[in-house]
Each structure stands twice: as C-alpha cells, then as structure tokens.
Amino acid sequence: MIGDGERQLILDAIFQNIADPMAICRVTEREDGQKDLVYVRVNDAYEKLNNTKRESLIGKLYSSVWKEDTTDWGGVMIRVAETGNTGYGEEFGDDAKSGFFEAESSVAPGYYQLFIFSPIPDWVVMIFRNMKTWRKVAVQLKKKEKLLRKLTAGLTLAEEKTRRTIAAKLHDSIGYSMVGMLHSLRTLYEEQRDAEQKMKVAAVVEKMERLLQETRSFTFDISPPILYEVGLSAALEARCDNLQLTHGIKCAFKCEGKETNLDEDTKILLYQMTHELLVNVVKHAEATGVLVIIRWGAKNVQIIVEDDGKGFTPSKNNRKSNSGMGLFSIRERLRSVNGEMKIVSTPKKGTTVSLVAPIQSRE
Incomplete structure (x- = not known):
C-alpha cells in the first residue's frame, strides 16, 4: 500500500521530468455508481493546450470536462489505472500495446499522441505529445x-504495351514469313530426287520448324494474344501448360466461377504478377508441382498460386531475398488497383500466394 507521502514523491518526480502537456487523475465513483476519473493535477503545458485554467479542472470529473468523448478515452484510462496494463489487444489496435493512442484535440486543433500509464494503483497519468510535424511528414x-x-x-502497363506491339509484329510479320518459308522448304523437299540433297533440305526443314516453334513460344512469353482475345482464365491456363512443357514442373489449373469483363489494366497486372509468381516457383521453390486457381466473384477476382516446394519464412516486408523483392513489388503494384496479396509459407512445406483484386466495369 502506497502512503500519501510516497505518492506525493512519485507525482512530484513525474511533474519535474515531463514538459509535455500532462494531467493526473484518479479513479472515483459517481453518485450513480458508475466509475469515473477526477482531475488531481495538471501542468502548465496542459493548461495552454486546452486553453483553460487548472482551477477549473482540479476536482472535476473527467466525464464533465470531456462530455463528447466518442473514443472513450475515459474508459481506457480507468482500465489502465485499475490494471496497470496499457495494452488491450486488438480493442484499440497495435498502438495500444505500447500505451500510445492517436488523439485529435477539438480545443487545440492538431494531431496528438496520447500516452497513458499508471504509476500508482487507481491513478493514471495522461501525456499529450504534439505530433503535428510528424503527421505532416507521414501524410506526405x-x-x-x-x-x-x-x-x-x-x-508495368507501359512495358506490356511495348511487349504487345513487339509480339504482334513477331506474329503478324516474321511469323507469317517463317510459315511461308517453311511451306516452300517442304515443297522443295518433296521435289528433290537426289537422296543426299533431300537429306540436306530435310535438315533445314527441321531447323525451320524448331525456329518457328521457338518464335511462337517467345511471342507467347512476351505477350500472349490469348489474354486479349479470350481472357485472363484462358491465358493463365495456357501459361500453366507452357510451364509444364518447358520446365517439367507439373502445373495444374482450376477456374471457379464465370469470368467477368475485368478492367484491362487490372487484367494485365494480374497476368504479369501470376507469371512472376510462377517464375519464382521455377527459380527458387525447387517444387515438383504447382496449382493455379482463379476464382471469379461478384466484386472480386482471386488468383491462388500454390507450390509444394521448399517454402520459406515470410518476413514482414519480404525484402530479404531476390524472390522477396519480387513479392514486395507485386504487393505494391497490386495495391495500386486496391488489391491485396497474402502469403502463407512454411519451410519444407511449400508456399501459397493469394492475389485479390476488385472487379471494375470497363465502362
């Protein structure tokens, strides 16, 4: 039990070492039986901040001074005074765990940080720190x-437009020319009577067929026409088929729901981000299988990329590795269209990445 003399020493020490606006209250009980706080001491800075004299505060109930306490700071301070604990879990957000609470003052316009602690059971100290400059910097x-x-x-979108232009030229100009050349070479092969010459032409035909296939694959990698001609679901399914064909990783695709007319910019970003996630699987995951799921809802579209690779321990900002930088970039681009990315990964148990973006009408 703290005596009056010891209590006075504690309060004097607090007042001598804190220059910020400060008030000290103790828990009391009103006539109606409800708990409240009564002002015991306030410093000069608190007087100045609230444009009031201490004589008008000392002995007054907190509820009578702050009649419009919509944030219920009084309730918070009573719990702090009674428990000595400044944190209340998710009730007041993460800041409450350190005893800090954001507050706007109607008397002194500005942005303040309120720190509440209890140096003595049933007594509470509230300290206001002017965060106007910090707030301005944070907003900027x-x-x-x-x-x-x-x-x-x-x-990303500008890059995709360039890719699309290059892919179109490869497909429409070079691709058609190569198809014509291949047709001519096959005709030449059929016309050859000399066995040796026929073998030489056959070798050229084989090289041309391989070159044409590589060009088509390269065109698809740059910018798949199917994305614009058919839609996102078909483009992702084709990407999965291509991954399995070129890298030998089993890639399954699943579509749930009916595809909606997705905003083209969002469609491009989702495709590119899914492509980057699959590249990450190939480069870093050491996976043998991957599953891509696209779910179409009324308001949102979700893409899930799940692999059975080595997994990792996700850091807060995922910047600890090259793959982490890629994930951070994806998250930031997704946020530009009001989307969200979530990652679930466990070492040796694979990784699941979820991309969610709102569906916006093309109108």
Missing part, C-alpha cells in the same frame, strides 16, 4: 508511396 510520405505505386503499375 503516404502520398509519395501512393504515387510510387501508381508509377510502378504504370511502368
């Missing part, structure tokens, strides 16, 4: 982050 930083996400997504 958020704006710059948003702009950076838009620029990154815009760069």
Whole structure:
C-alpha cells in the first residue's frame, strides 16, 4: 500500500521530468455508481493546450470536462489505472500495446499522441505529445508511396504495351514469313530426287520448324494474344501448360466461377504478377508441382498460386531475398488497383500466394 507521502514523491518526480502537456487523475465513483476519473493535477503545458485554467479542472470529473468523448478515452484510462496494463489487444489496435493512442484535440486543433500509464494503483497519468510535424511528414510520405505505386503499375502497363506491339509484329510479320518459308522448304523437299540433297533440305526443314516453334513460344512469353482475345482464365491456363512443357514442373489449373469483363489494366497486372509468381516457383521453390486457381466473384477476382516446394519464412516486408523483392513489388503494384496479396509459407512445406483484386466495369 502506497502512503500519501510516497505518492506525493512519485507525482512530484513525474511533474519535474515531463514538459509535455500532462494531467493526473484518479479513479472515483459517481453518485450513480458508475466509475469515473477526477482531475488531481495538471501542468502548465496542459493548461495552454486546452486553453483553460487548472482551477477549473482540479476536482472535476473527467466525464464533465470531456462530455463528447466518442473514443472513450475515459474508459481506457480507468482500465489502465485499475490494471496497470496499457495494452488491450486488438480493442484499440497495435498502438495500444505500447500505451500510445492517436488523439485529435477539438480545443487545440492538431494531431496528438496520447500516452497513458499508471504509476500508482487507481491513478493514471495522461501525456499529450504534439505530433503535428510528424503527421505532416507521414501524410506526405503516404502520398509519395501512393504515387510510387501508381508509377510502378504504370511502368508495368507501359512495358506490356511495348511487349504487345513487339509480339504482334513477331506474329503478324516474321511469323507469317517463317510459315511461308517453311511451306516452300517442304515443297522443295518433296521435289528433290537426289537422296543426299533431300537429306540436306530435310535438315533445314527441321531447323525451320524448331525456329518457328521457338518464335511462337517467345511471342507467347512476351505477350500472349490469348489474354486479349479470350481472357485472363484462358491465358493463365495456357501459361500453366507452357510451364509444364518447358520446365517439367507439373502445373495444374482450376477456374471457379464465370469470368467477368475485368478492367484491362487490372487484367494485365494480374497476368504479369501470376507469371512472376510462377517464375519464382521455377527459380527458387525447387517444387515438383504447382496449382493455379482463379476464382471469379461478384466484386472480386482471386488468383491462388500454390507450390509444394521448399517454402520459406515470410518476413514482414519480404525484402530479404531476390524472390522477396519480387513479392514486395507485386504487393505494391497490386495495391495500386486496391488489391491485396497474402502469403502463407512454411519451410519444407511449400508456399501459397493469394492475389485479390476488385472487379471494375470497363465502362
């Protein structure tokens, strides 16, 4: 049990070492039986912040001073005073775990950080820190982050347009020319009577067939026409088939729901991001199988890429490796279209990545 003298020493020490706006209250009980707080001490900075004199506060109930306490700081302070614990789990968010709470002052316009702690059972100290400058910097930083996400997504879309142009020229010009040459070579092969010459032409025909196949595969890798001609689901299924064919990794595809007219920019970003996830599987996962699922809902589309590879321990920002940087880039680009990425991975048990994006009408 703390005596009056010891309590006074504790309160004096707090007042001498804290220059920020501060008030000390103790828990009391109102006439209606409800718990409340009564002001015991306030410092000069608190007077200035709230534009009031301490004489008008000392002895007053918190509920009578702050009648419009919509955030229920009074309830928070009572629980802090009674338990000595500044954290209340998810009730007040992560900041509550450190005792800090965001607060807006109607008396002194600005942005403040409120720190609440209990130095003595049933007593509570509240300290206000002016965070106006910090808030301004934080808002500016958020704006710059948003702009950076838009620029990154815009760069991806601009790159895709260039890819699409190159792919179209490869397909429409070079591809058709190669098909014509292959047809001519096959005709020449049929016309040959000399066995030796026929073998030479056959070798050229085989090389041309292989070159044509490589060109088609390269065209698909650059920008698959099926994405624009048929849709995202068909393009992802074709990507899975191509992965299995070229890398020997079993890749299954599953489509749930009916495909909607997805905004083209979102469609391109989702395809490119899924492609990058599959590249990550090939390069880093050491997987033998991967499953790609696309789910079409009324408001959102979800793509899940699940592999049976070595997995990893996801860090908070996934920047610890080259693959992590790729995941971070995907997350930022997805946020530019109000999407969300989630990762579940366990070492030696594979990785599951979920991409969710809103469906917007092309109108």
